[in-house]
Amino acid sequence: MNNNTIVLTGGGTAGHVSLNEAIIPELIKKKYNIHYIGSYNGIEKTIIGERFPEIPYHPISNGKLRRYFSLKNLSDPFKVLYGTLQALSVLKKVKPSIVFSKGGFVSVPVVLAAKLANIPVVIHESDLTPGLANKIASSFAEHIFTVFEETIRHLPENKASSIGAILRPDLFQGNDKIAEQLTGFDATKETIIIMGGSQGSAKINDVIKQNIDQLTRRFQLIHLCGKGNKDEFLVGKPNYIAFEYVTTELPHLMKLSDYVISRAGSNSIFEFLELKKPMVLIPLSIQASRGDQVLNARYFEKKGFANVLEEENLTPNTFMDSINQMVNNKEDMIDRMFETNASKTPEQFVELLLTYKK
Template sequence: MKKIVFTGGGTAGHVTPNLAVMAELRRQGWDMEYIGSRDGIEKDIIDHEGIPFHHIASGKLRRYFDLKNFKDPLRVIQGTLQAYRLLRRIRPHIVFSKGGFVSVPVIVGCRLAGIPVIAHESDLTPGLANKISMPFVSRICVTFPETLKHLRGGKAECTGLPIREQILKGSAAKGRQLCDFHSSKPVLFIMGGSLGAQKINQAVRSILDSLLQEFQIIHICGKGNTDPGLQGIRGYRQFEYVKDELPDLLASASLVISRAGSTSIFEFLAARKPMLLIPLSRAASRGDQILNAESFRSQGYCEVLQEEELTADSLLSGVSSLYADRERVLANMEHSPYGDGTAQIVRLIEAHRLKEGS
């Protein structure tokens, strides 16, 4: 039996690319399990897939001063011991890590247990978890070619992002039916990330009447962020979070407003959806989304509105400009060099398994 353990969590972007790799490995007869955190978004996603899930302790890795920085290293040590014991019991041939805080103790546990690790970095510059884990991994796959210059040691390979195949199999008609929309008016799809984005939500709602003159709107608001006062408005549907409905809803869209997490924007690119990207600011992040968005803008796949510049007027102007320019953006997307990284990653996993068995 070929066996693999997956890890990664904290946000959906650290989990959903794993699903694409899992689907292909399942077809090839691999047995798989998952190690994540108890309260992370990864548990709900993986439970939905019916894959055995194990939770370990995990401390957050911060780049700023916080009193928790003195306590969380102990949680990482605890998580490493828990991961080591799990790995010794599961005995996988290999571990695939998608990053996030929970991946660090799992990867260190793999080193202690003598299990090879292939990691994947989605963003243009490596995240802190992958930077810490680099000495312990056999190979690290990257999404952007520009990322290779940030990684030393000959371990990096540009594979692209694994794309969930179901995201490209949605039905626009079903998406419109889910929202009670008609086909004679374009659909604007708005998503502020897996946890939502309050500032985007507020800006959208402040110009809702103007947007509804031109578009029907699907608004993914984040948990607890729907507005009961807007329920029932014709042409506007809000959701906290979507899973199985996402491919159909996305298929119905003409334009997308989104944060600039790499998983989301590469899926939108694969689905050929022109994007207005509003990356997280440097005040709220390490700036990775800004770099992702600028890379896509330079290639003509999107327009970018910085969060510091987000107002009702700038959002309305950005949407209007993107819609007017959508044919050029779609033409650029058709010539994109980025493909689905799933097959290349699966080949690497299989090659490492054969190497370990030889």
């Protein structure tokens, strides 16, 4: 084992990569040799490649783990098996002292390979209930860190602990002037940032298009629309700008924004909470997901931090009603946000993580 080598894994969505993004600089400071195992074409490859080109990236095969019947369920176990053998080859070559997994389908073969190689695995679960990948992988993990106390009851006994959210320090280093340069907007005007997730949301994009004139009469709109989703009809509209995807620009865009409209991944919600941004959450529906975003959204709505608009109820009218309700409740939301502080820095998390290495 190499005590100064760590393998990170996680992917499929930006939420399964963001924590790894946050802790990599801390691991570099501690002079760790970092390797990343991800899928061949997942968003993790793009994010890690763009932000940390010096980190070796090892692509492996992975199958999707489904809770429903599909003919692909017959072939995907073989993909997972092949990915496990590929991951095992990487682990034997780099000899890490620990593997850290943020979840997603690609993490399962990596965790299985680490178990076969007798390398300790630590997992992080950020949703109220664990995803299927983390649920499977948790049986082979040394420890599972969770954001919510409630999540622990869904995991193996005596192997999980709740530590709150882990927030990136750079998120709080946004600059209005840089944001104005990026957008052409005026920092003194009310601005909404709209985030449909790393892949975008056709339904959210559509209601923005239908309400664009009404919205831009009152607000400046920063629209993170997803790869390949820029709408030519909206390009050049006053008080509107679209980005397919952002990385280092996000802190500046968040600094400029007064309100957030977003999907309901818990990492993102905690960031909005810490930045004191009133929010409308539009969770992925149960039909399109396992329902984790619906649970997240309801949890934060109950605490008074957000308004929730179910995707099934999303229309041009309900969209505008939710925005108006958020604006009217702005002060109350922000007051409640100042009463909570349940987060850790990446530096604190890395210290906890490394206690489990060999």
